[in-house]
Amino acid sequence: MDFKTLVFYILSAIMVFAALRVITSRNPVHAALFLVLSFVTAGGIWLLLAAEFLAIVLVMVYVGAVMVLFLFVVMMLDINLDRLREGFWSYLPVGALIGILLVIEMALVLGGRYFGLEAMPEPPATQAGYSNTRELGRLLYTDYVYPFELASLLLLVAMVVAVSLTLRKRKGLRQVHPSDQVAVKRGDRVELVSMPAEKE
Amino acid sequence: MEALLEPVSQFFGPAWPAVWTLAKIVAIIAPLMIGVAYLTLAERKVIGYMQVRIGPNRVGPKGLLQPIADGMKLLFKEIIIPSGASKGLFILGPILAIAPSLAAWSVVPFSEGMVLANVNAGLLLLLAITSMEVYGVIIAGWASNSKYPFLGSMRAAAQMVSYEVAMGFALICVLLISASLNLSDIVHSQGQGRFHDMGLSFLSWNWLPLLPMFIVFLISGIAETNRAPFDVVEGESEVVAGHMVEYSGMAFALFFLAEYANMFLVSVMTAVLFMGGWLSPIGAIPDGFHWLALKTAFFLFVFLWVRATFPRFRYDHIMRLGWKVFIPITLVWVIVVAVWMMSPLSIWK
Numbered sequence: 001m002d003f004k005t006l007v008f009y010i011l012s013a014i015m016v017f018a019a020l021r022v023i024t025s026r027n028p029v030h031a032a033l034f035l036v037l038s039f040v041t042a043g044g045i046w047l048l049l050a051a052e053f054l055a056i057v058l059v060m061v062y063v064g065a066v067m068v069l070f071l072f073v074v075m076m077l078d079i080n081l082d083r084l085r086e087g088f089w090s091y092l093p094v095g096a097l098i099g100i101l102l103v104i105e106m107a108l109v110l111g112g113r114y115f116g117l118e119a120m121p122e123p124p125a126t127q128a129g130y131s132n133t134r135e136l137g138r139l140l141y142t143d144y145v146y147p148f149e150l151a152s153l154l155l156l157v158a159m160v161v162a163v164s165l166t167l168r169k170r171k172g173l174r175q176v177h178p179s180d181q182v183a184v185k186r187g188d189r190v191e192l193v194s195m196p197a198e199k200e
Numbered sequence: 201m202e203a204l205l206e207p208v209s210q211f212f213g214p215a216w217p218a219v220w221t222l223a224k225i226v227a228i229i230a231p232l233m234i235g236v237a238y239l240t241l242a243e244r245k246v247i248g249y250m251q252v253r254i255g256p257n258r259v260g261p262k263g264l265l266q267p268i269a270d271g272m273k274l275l276f277k278e279i280i281i282p283s284g285a286s287k288g289l290f291i292l293g294p295i296l297a298i299a300p301s302l303a304a305w306s307v308v309p310f311s312e313g314m315v316l317a318n319v320n321a322g323l324l325l326l327l328a329i330t331s332m333e334v335y336g337v338i339i340a341g342w343a344s345n346s347k348y349p350f351l352g353s354m355r356a357a358a359q360m361v362s363y364e365v366a367m368g369f370a371l372i373c374v375l376l377i378s379a380s381l382n383l384s385d386i387v388h389s390q391g392q393g394r395f396h397d398m399g400l401s402f403l404s405w406n407w408l409p410l411l412p413m414f415i416v417f418l419i420s421g422i423a424e425t426n427r428a429p430f431d432v433v434e435g436e437s438e439v440v441a442g443h444m445v446e447y448s449g450m451a452f453a454l455f456f457l458a459e460y461a462n463m464f465l466v467s468v469m470t471a472v473l474f475m476g477g478w479l480s481p482i483g484a485i486p487d488g489f490h491w492l493a494l495k496t497a498f499f500l501f502v503f504l505w506v507r508a509t510f511p512r513f514r515y516d517h518i519m520r521l522g523w524k525v526f527i528p529i530t531l532v533w534v535i536v537v538a539v540w541m542m543s544p545l546s547i548w549k
Contacts, residue, residue: 030289064332064334069357
């Protein structure tokens with residue numbers, strides 16, 4: 001077994017363990033942190049596949065931003081651990097059904113004839129100066145530019161909708177405007193009054 | 201050098217690459233840690249003089265042994281784990297705080313060819329590693345099971361995510377004009393151009409054409425490291441010391457070291473990305489590591505200078521600056537730079 005395979009098995013073992021702990025740990029914050037661990041190890045496995053751009057972006061986007069906000073929310077929730085486990089048995093059939101469906105779908109994809117070494121031969125070894133990032137950028141902005149732009153437009157629409165759904169204008173709210181504060185001159189706040197001294 | 205290393209490498213045999221890399225890591229981390237220790241002294245001295253005081257001057261000649269005394273004190277203190285704390289995470293917090301700030305040094309180019317890992321996607325890797333820094337603070341704040349640390353970690357999460365966006369856009373501008381994610385290539389791309397040919401290299405560095413991005417990056421860097429005036433995370437007057445309230449001894453010291461190591465990292469990054477790294481400012485003077493050290497020292501001084509000058513930002517002002525000022529500026533500037541590069545006026549041909 002060469003070194004790469006060893007690293008792959010170690011990372012995979014950590015990832016499977018972390019993924020299992022995500023659904024089995026009692027505390028939601030621990031579960032979220034195990035999800036972070038599984039993301040990081042997934043990034044490591046992608047690095048082994050020489051997909052360095054995807055691996056780094058996975059860590060940057062999911063670990064660096066999405067999971068931080070996720071934790072932010074989970075930590076603020078007032079979660080009662082006993083009530084969380086209450087409906088376990090009544091939800092089990094639905095959950096099991098979805099799980100089985102997922103397994104069947106994955107089996108069909110992975111076991112089908114469009115997947116495997118015959119359908120997709122191993123890509124040729126890359127040269128020393130090969131830049132994954134450059135190739136990906138070139139493909140995204142030339143061959144796949146329309147799908148790419150459409151996807152980004154969809155995301156933008158989702159963002160605008162999310163903002164407009166939650167935006168509420170509160171009445172009677174007093175706000176400070178920094179530009180006004182900066183533009184203040186002494187004359188706006190201080191008034192010099194000339195008056196004779198008072199004598200007792 | 202090669203001939204000198206030959207017998208050593210034969211002694212270690214197949215383990216030699218690992219041993220040699222470890223030696224390089226020690227050669228980076230050891231000076232960094234000494235630098236961090238003396239940065240704390242420099243901070244107290246500089247701020248002292250700015251406030252017309254003397255600063256620490258009792259331990260050793262001119263107070264030069266003060267950081268060592270501080271370190272010893274923290275080392276011998278007991279680490280208290282609160283009874284309601286989540287024990288494993290409580291210990292993991294400080295470790296996760298310092299690990300990314302040390303790991304990020306693997307891609308920093310110190311001089312021509314002097315870099316631990318000369319990876320193609322160095323800039324991206326750096327962004328990814330620094331984006332993980334926030335976990336130490338969040339985990340520490342949550343695991344302490346206490347109010348002030350929790351408030352501090354909430355503030356940290358919101359603030360670091362906000363300023364990362366502006367920082368990322370500033371870096372996109374840099375990578376647009378240098379057409380590379382490799383940090384050494386980014387430095388090389390700054391050492392050419394009209395001003396460089398005239399001998400005035402410092403005018404061809406990235407700071408001039410990207411002046412707004414340079415300022416945004418520096419300010420976002422200060423915000424990312426939770427330094428004054430963006431230190432609401434540990435603001436003494438509001439949340440006592442934020443995520444560090446329940447920590448003592450070496451566990452507290454790790455947070456402290458991580459903060460200063462991050463300051464070093466942001467200063468080095470600013471020097472590499474915008475100030476030409478190890479390149480000399482005037483064409484006639486040779487390049488070298490000492491230029492990078494000088495530039496880094498200057499930005500570290502700016503960190504201290506800013507801390508001594510500005511009062512702490514209010515929390516909503518921090519959010520406003522990040523989301524409503526920096527992100528629009530950087531978004532527009534990305535487009536400006538892209539159009540500039542495509543126009544006949546481009547200076548990066």
